[in-house]
Amino acid sequence: MSSLSAPVHRTVVRLGVRSVFGRWRGVLLFALPVVLLALAVLVRVLVGQDRLAAESTLYGLGLVVITPLVALLATSGLLAPEIDDGSIAYLLATPVPRWQIVTSKLVVALGCVVAFAAVPMLVAGLVLRSDDPTLALGFGLGALAGGAAYCAVFAWLSVLTRHAIVIGLIYLLIWEGLLGGLLSGIRWLSIGRWSAELVDRIGGVFLVDDLPVAYAVVALVVVTALATWRTGVRLRAFNLTGDE
Amino acid sequence: MSSIVVDHASRWFRNVVALNDVSMTIGPGVTGLLGPNGAGKSTLIALMSGFLAPSSGSVTLDGEPLWRNEQVYRRLGLVPEREALFDHLTGRQFVVACGELHGLPDPGAAAQRAIATIEMTEAQDRSISTYSKGMRQRIKMASALVHDPAVLLLDEPFNGMDPRQRLHLMELLRTMGAEGRTVLFSSHILEEVEQVARHIEVVVAGRHAASGDFGAIRRLMTDRPNRFVIRSGSDRTLASVLLADASVRGVRLRPEGGLEVEASDFGRFSEVLPRLAREHAVRLHEVTPTDESLESVFSYLVSS
Numbered sequence: 023m024s025s026l027s028a029p030v031h032r033t034v035v036r037l038g039v040r041s042v043f044g045r046w047r048g049v050l051l052f053a054l055p056v057v058l059l060a061l062a063v064l065v066r067v068l069v070g071q072d073r074l075a076a077e078s079t080l081y082g083l084g085l086v087v088i089t090p091l092v093a094l095l096a097t098s099g100l101l102a103p104e105i106d107d108g109s110i111a112y113l114l115a116t117p118v119p120r121w122q123i124v125t126s127k128l129v130v131a132l133g134c135v136v137a138f139a140a141v142p143m144l145v146a147g148l149v150l151r152s153d154d155p156t157l158a159l160g161f162g163l164g165a166l167a168g169g170a171a172y173c174a175v176f177a178w179l180s181v182l183t184r185h186a187i188v189i190g191l192i193y194l195l196i197w198e199g200l201l202g203g204l205l206s207g208i209r210w211l212s213i214g215r216w217s218a219e220l221v222d223r224i225g226g227v228f229l230v231d232d233l234p235v236a237y238a239v240v241a242l243v244v245v246t247a248l249a250t251w252r253t254g255v256r257l258r259a260f261n262l263t264g265d266e
Numbered sequence: 267m268s269s270i271v272v273d274h275a276s277r278w279f280r281n282v283v284a285l286n287d288v289s290m291t292i293g294p295g296v297t298g299l300l301g302p303n304g305a306g307k308s309t310l311i312a313l314m315s316g317f318l319a320p321s322s323g324s325v326t327l328d329g330e331p332l333w334r335n336e337q338v339y340r341r342l343g344l345v346p347e348r349e350a351l352f353d354h355l356t357g358r359q360f361v362v363a364c365g366e367l368h369g370l371p372d373p374g375a376a377a378q379r380a381i382a383t384i385e386m387t388e389a390q391d392r393s394i395s396t397y398s399k400g401m402r403q404r405i406k407m408a409s410a411l412v413h414d415p416a417v418l419l420l421d422e423p424f425n426g427m428d429p430r431q432r433l434h435l436m437e438l439l440r441t442m443g444a445e446g447r448t449v450l451f452s453s454h455i456l457e458e459v460e461q462v463a464r465h466i467e468v469v470v471a472g473r474h475a476a477s478g479d480f481g482a483i484r485r486l487m488t489d490r491p492n493r494f495v496i497r498s499g500s501d502r503t504l505a506s507v508l509l510a511d512a513s514v515r516g517v518r519l520r521p522e523g524g525l526e527v528e529a530s531d532f533g534r535f536s537e538v539l540p541r542l543a544r545e546h547a548v549r550l551h552e553v554t555p556t557d558e559s560l561e562s563v564f565s566y567l568v569s570s
Contacts, residue, residue: 033366037352044354107350112360112409115315115344116367117336258334262317262346 031118034126042099042130051095051134054088055142062146076150077227080143080161085221086199086214089139089165093172094190096134100127101180102187111262121254128173128250135169160225168217171242174249175213181256209233216242268328268341268416268448269293270314275323277309284309286472287323292450296443298463299452300483306472307452308347311421314450315344327417340368343410347421349402351394357381357405358390361412368413380408385434399426407435418442420451424458436462460484491515492532493556496539497524499549507542511535526556 042048061079069075104110113123143165147158179186198214209215209230218229219238270292277285285306292314301307312318313325316332316339324331327338352360361380365373381390384404389397394405403423410418420439424432439462443449453459459466460480468476468483476483498504505517505525513534518526529535543550 031367033363037355037363040354041352108346108348109350109352111317111344111346111348112352112364113367114317114336115339115342115410116364117339117369118367119336258336259319260317261319262312262315 029122030126030129031122034113034118034123035130037113038100038127038130039133041104042096042134045099045103047095047099051092051138054092054095055138058084058088058142058146059149062149066149071151071153073151073154076147076157077229079150080147080157081218081221081229084139084143084146084161085164085168085218088142089135089169089217090172090190090194090198090214092135092139093131093169094176094187094194096131096138097127097173097176098180098187098190100131101177102184105180106184108262110260114257114260114262120258121251124177124250124254124257128177131173131177132170135166135173139169140166157225157227160221160223160227163224164217164221167220167239167242168213171213171216171246171249174246174253178249178253178256181253181260206231210237213242213245267294267446270332270417270448270450271324271326271329272310272313273324273326275313275320275325277306277313277318277321283472285313285320285469288469288472288474289323290467290474290477292448292467294443294446294448295465296439296449296451296463298459298466298480299450299469300454300456300459300466301452301469301475302454305454305469307454307469308421309472310469311344311419311450311452315342315419317344340413341415342417342419343413343415345403345406345410345418345420345423347425349399351402351406353395354393356391356393357386357397357401357408360394360405361390361408364409365412370413373412376412376414377408380412381405383411384408384438400428400431403427404431404435407438415447417448418450420449422453423451424453424455432458456484492529492535494527494529495520495524495552495554495556496527496550497552498543499551500546501525503546504543504548507546508539511538511542513538524552 042051061083065075065079104113140162144158144162147161148155151157176186176190179189183189197208198212202208202212202215215230215233216238219233219235221227222229223235272288272290275285275288276283288310299307299310309318313320314332316335319333326332327342330338332338355363358377358381361377362373365376370376381387384407386401386404386408389401394402397405403426407423423435427435439449439451443464463480466478466480466483467474476486496504501519501524505519508514508527509517513529513531514527515530516528520526539553540550
């Protein structure tokens, strides 16, 4: 049974891709990077190659808004609707290991992060600062790592509660956005700040104060792995009629 | 030959008891799970299909627990009640995907076989979003049959089907039962169940109310005391002659006119009433059963 020991199940991936793009949410996924690229071109045309303008565009729009939104849209399109309408039963009433369903879904979400956040960030970085490709690379990799952690956490939320999108948005807006701006201590508990620290290190910029890069990397890896594992555990004990 | 054993299983959701100390064995052949809406049929099917853990007791398939055991799905097919499917796929794509998820060596061929069994070959290349309720039900069936399971569980499979589709599904279930598969389907309609099932399990208000062959269940249900409201030309005359008959347990004159009659033997009462009325020249204006609802039938079963 080679297909059972593979890290992902091809069929689950294929069904996942179709369910992400089979809904109107899929259109939003295309719109977000277009906004980023359009703004990058605009800034480059109006301001020219400017370090501050490039950083605030890539950080303020790309890393803080586009990356988590892409992760949220992709993940919530993958799990939450199937759980809501019960069609996840057709995936679960099979001998496919539950962790494999989770990793397959997350691979699709991660593919969305690469296509609609990380690569657009890289391209936007190159548009804004064609003289400094490491900046673009830093933001691209930061978006990838942060996006992966967001996907895993949002997937976990999707199997825990029907209000995953709302809670995800509250986390992003209130915790990372509002409180993150007021209380510097939140940097220790914020996926956005961890990925920003990664950008600092690779891209040679200065987005976050006083956060060891080793901590940021370990935190991103631990959160991604933990959330993935817990999602699998939760899916293994899935109640089909729990809401009746 | 596989069987599902429910052993003193209870399930509660917080402080609501959905299923109360149910024990039953579902063996090869077709079993009907009968009960009014909200009786716990879906909860029981969820327990039997590994989608719910019993709060106490156990549910096993051939001795293996069903909860947190995805290997049981190699032998078990489930047709859920809910309508939702992968609407963006065609019927064939959906069933092939199910075959792949089951790790079948040739999912394409298995899907064709399952789709042919439920007679959906013509519509198989249409998008599921264009399917009627009955077609959805059938494609759900195909997805549950694609791996040729020994056990098939169906939650309210006849809902939304037209009479022709209903007959076809009944025939299909009978055939599968005759092949030695363990087939269990739920329904809240006695007539539906007794046309297909050799064996009937009745669940009412979370309890296992009755179990047996359909003849026995049918008798239990029709031999209960029946209540009628009768309007006649002469209520008092009719009351006195009815009370003299053994099939009548009680008669009450209603203040607003008419009689309330409780009959203990429905068959005999329905024969006696017109005869007595004719003999005593009482004109019957109206005879209305007052507790023919399924719920009252079921609650009688529980109390007996």
